[in-house]
Amino acid sequence: MSATETFRIPQHRRHVPTARRQVRKALANWGVTDRLADSVTLLANELVTNAVTHCRISCAQVEVKLSLHEAHLVLEVSDPDRDRLPRLRNSAPDEEGGRGLVLVAALADTWGCRQGPHTKCVWALFTLGETEGARIPPTL
Template sequence: MPKTTTFRIPKHRRHVSTARRQVAKSLADWGITDELADNAVLLASELVTNAVRHCRVTCALVEVTLTLQERELRLEVSDPERDRFPQPRDSALDEEGGRGLALVAALAETWGYQRGPYTKCVWAVFTLAENICVPSAL
């Protein structure tokens, strides 16, 4: 049976650090504290930051879901801006931003997005290393 945790944060950049902490805590609770945890926390930060920056719905909540099933960890970040999809782009060396999706593509096994009836979800999937012991029950 998969383990899942979901939480919501207000769509404001000051809450991105809250998302990072919550993702790190959830992964630690599941016994994931290695490089995979670092990568998942980094990508959660990138995806939440994108949701906060690009969602034009006022007073929105950003939802973060982590699902651990067998040897796969799935990170999902959803927001109510269902008609604006992430667009990877090439950033100039002197640009401050624009590299988030390149990081997602580099660190996740796979990633993508989907539109729901009321939200858009951007997801990233990681494969757990064989040496990571996944607890069967929380």
């Protein structure tokens, strides 16, 4: 059983809530709810925020892709600033930012990044429990 949802948003902070809503809607359509949907939506928010904040390519678009394959859900966020790879860092308690990838590492089963010819992609993989897999509609 597989399903994919891909969309793009302009590289601007005001579009982050749009990405979050589209992720939540796709997950609901696939029957992914509860804690897993909350985690995936939170990480989509963090990764999209990172992409729109740190991408130095003007007039860029950020691509969000959700893929459901059997027992795994993959979230991918891509932008055209291929040479600026994200890295985990330790943020001081009084810093406003810098914790997004820490959340990704804590909530995803695994995560990473890759460079394409013109883009970079940060991805997070989630293993579906039996209850999530059972709720996925067979028509997808």
